[in-house]
Amino acid sequence: MTLPGLALRSLNNRRFAISLTVLTIALSIGLLVLVEQLRSEVREGFYRSVSGTDLIVGARTAPVQLLLYSVFGMGEPTNNVSWESFTALSDLPEVAWSVPISLGDAYQGYRVVGTQAGFFEHYRYADRQPLEIAQGKRFDDLFDVVLGHQVARKLGYGLGQELVLAHGTANVSLQSHDNLPFTVSGILAPTGTPVDQQLYISLSAHEALHLGWQNGVPRPGASPDGDQARAIADRLTPDSVTAILLGLTSRSAVFGLQNRVNRYTEEALSAVLPGIALQQLWRITGLAEQILRVVAGLVVLAGLLGMLTVLLTTLNERRREMAILRANGARPLQIAGLLIFEAGLLAAAGILLGLALATLVQALAAPWLLSTVGVNIAVAWPSALLWKILGMIWLAGLIVGAVPALLAYRRTLADGMQVRM
């Protein structure tokens, strides 16, 4: 019988303890892989979300916060930007395009974004990819709404579906604008960005939603119905917008314009370069990432030590086994090899099972992450770095196996043939 065959049979004989050991290693590896994969995927998801936008302008606030509420739909805007500032910015010679964004409303937990048709034209994600409309068209009528891919899929809405938008950004709204039903005019193709999680209406519609809401609550009889609102549609210019996305004619003007926006004396505004704000965001989250990595590494260490414990404790019980092997002509070196082979096998099984576990969890958690954080987590093949780490863990497993192997090697020389019961 060959050495691997012997090892397998011996393992089979101790399958309960062994499978627990493999499970321990698998769980620790699974945690490590999950932390690594989520870390890189979340980062990638964030970077995918904004591209081709040179500056984001909002009320004076921290860059990270402006980026989070304007692009990722996270957190609340601090204040609005006046319509005058928006038109003044749009008219600057160095501004190629400007897209206003108005936030503040939600539909079943999905954000409603008031914007202009230019949004569909100028917004870019990933590698400067434009938005595509999978079905239907952009908003045309005052009460048209364009759905993000996930919104349409989750709610099961198709073209022509009527829906009533709510005021406020809570998941459940007590006050609906039920006098003004909207009709789905288009559904966007999937992007894997927060765009999938949002509904898009025109700025005028966003304004119409709040006609009669001037005091914060609707005055009875003050809210118009759909036709009344359509009649005054061209007068529905908002007083303010939440944020402005800017594209410049020349990128080299970006720092100058940013400085001018930040020093604008008419209104307290902030202009943010998306790339810088993203890096600032990573600086904040970087520490938490490092802590997660260290914890995952320690858990893997605990897993390997668990394996060592099991191998060492079973070594005593296996004296008989070793003695029989020796009696049948196995050399001490072969016995040591047998133990190292076992350890390598356990570590490999644990690593593979851990990978499978992590992939499963990732696949299960992806929809939840997409709907809560708005970041798309693709189940990805582990990166080269991760494979290297796993390879090193496997080597560490072999080294752990060398400890009982060394003991067995010395013992079989000393008391290999003695039978002490």
Place this chain on the structure above:
Amino acid sequence: MLRKFALTVAAVLLVSSHIVVESLAANETRVLEWIELMPQSESDAWLNDSANVDHSGFDAPEPFQSFKTVPELDGETVRIPGFVVPIETDGEGNLLEFFLVPYFGACIHVPPPPANQLVYGRLDEAIPMVNIWDAFWMEGQLNIEEISNSTADSAYTMDVSSLELY
């Protein structure tokens, strides 16, 4: 006497040839100072401009702006140190296009650098995102790109061959 003279000449020749060789080796990639990117006339104007800046009031004057470039630098392979401001990624979070700027951050205390004190770097292949708080040596071929025909404005771009930590 003659022999001494000959020896001196030989020594001078040897030394000077050595210097030539050395300077040739150093010239392989020219290390550029940021101010060399600005035409002389502009830097004079800049000097005069900044001498008059009043930093005390609420109404800070318009910062000095300059969209003029030095035509001789077009096509030169140079090395220049600076900080990275990421602009475009490849969709997977890797850096593709960026500004190299002479000092870190969107400075709020002084006006931003004029446009000819920025180099827009393009990488052939995306590299893992770099830290914007680190300084880098950027090396590659410097180009001058027109911004608008009407005003003859231009700016620097670079086909970046390497970006390494300073």
